[in-house]
Structures are given as C-alpha cells and as structure tokens.
Amino acid sequence: MTRRDLRCPNGCPEGHFEALNAPLIVDGSGRYLEHDGSAATYVCVRCRSVVIDVAAAAREMLMDNRSASSVLECPGCGARLLLPEDDPQAPQVECPTCGERFAVEEGMRFLHGGGPETEVE
Numbered sequence: 001m002t003r004r005d006l007r008c009p010n011g012c013p014e015g016h017f018e019a020l021n022a023p024l025i026v027d028g029s030g031r032y033l034e035h036d037g038s039a040a041t042y043v044c045v046r047c048r049s050v051v052i053d054v055a056a057a058a059r060e061m062l063m064d065n066r067s068a069s070s071v072l073e074c075p076g077c078g079a080r081l082l083l084p085e086d087d088p089q090a091p092q093v094e095c096p097t098c099g100e101r102f103a104v105e106e107g108m109r110f111l112h113g114g115g116p117e118t119e120v121e
C-alpha cells in the first residue's frame with residue numbers, strides 16, 4: 001500500500017480528508033471493509049481544498065533526481081540523451097543525432113556548466 005502524508009494547503013488543524021474517486025469495498029451487510037485509494041483525489045473536509053500529498057511529492061522529487069543524473073548532453077550538438085540502459089558503465093556513448101562519440105563524464109560535465117575548476121575573473 002502506498003504511503004501517504006496528506007496536508008491541507010490552508011493548514012486546517014483537523015487533518016480530516018475525503019477521498020474522491022476511491023471505490024469503497026463493503027461486505028454483505030454494507031459495512032465498510034476497505035477502499036482503493038490508488039486513483040483517489042483527497043480534499044480537506046473543512047475547506048474543500050485539494051490536499052497535498054507530501055509523501056508523493058517527495059517520491060516525485062526522488063524520481064526527478066534519478067532521471068536528471070542519467071541525462072547527458074552531447075558536446076558536439078547539444079542534444080540531450082539518456083545513459084544507455086543496457087550498459088550504464090559504458091565509457092563512451094555515441095550521439096544519435098550527430099554521431100559524435102564522447103565520454104560519459106564529458107557529457108555530464110558539459111551539462112553542469114564546466115565544473116568547480118572554472119574560475120571567473
């Protein structure tokens with residue numbers, strides 16, 4: 001089950017939220033058993049604002065960092081390309097746009113603007 005950390009954007013103190021689009025599973029007498037919150041939108045019971053899922057936001061940020069670190073920029077033409085998934089340790093990659101071969105570190109250094117050695121007078 002996906003962890004959630006729901007917060008009202010207006011800071012309502014109750015922390016009571018209503019799950020929209022979440023099918024409720026009930027037993028034969030109509031009593032609540034569980035619900036499927038995977039596609040749910042949550043709103044604050046008090047102010048009806050759509051709530052923020054802090055846990056999901058943190059997960060998304062992690063994903064962004066991961067994908068950013070595996071993106072290279074071709075020194076020849078500036079095209080962005082992903083690290084080859086079948087051989088992420090490859091010392092060299094070939095740009096599919098201009099055919100330039102360059103070292104993985106070279107593509108990353110380029111992306112990060114020259115590195116810390118660059119001194120500006």
Ligand SMILES: [Zn+2]
Pocket residue numbers: 008009010011012044045046047048049
């Ligand atoms: Zn609220």
Ligand SMILES: [Zn+2]
Pocket residue numbers: 074075076077078079095096097098099100
């Ligand atoms: Zn290129």
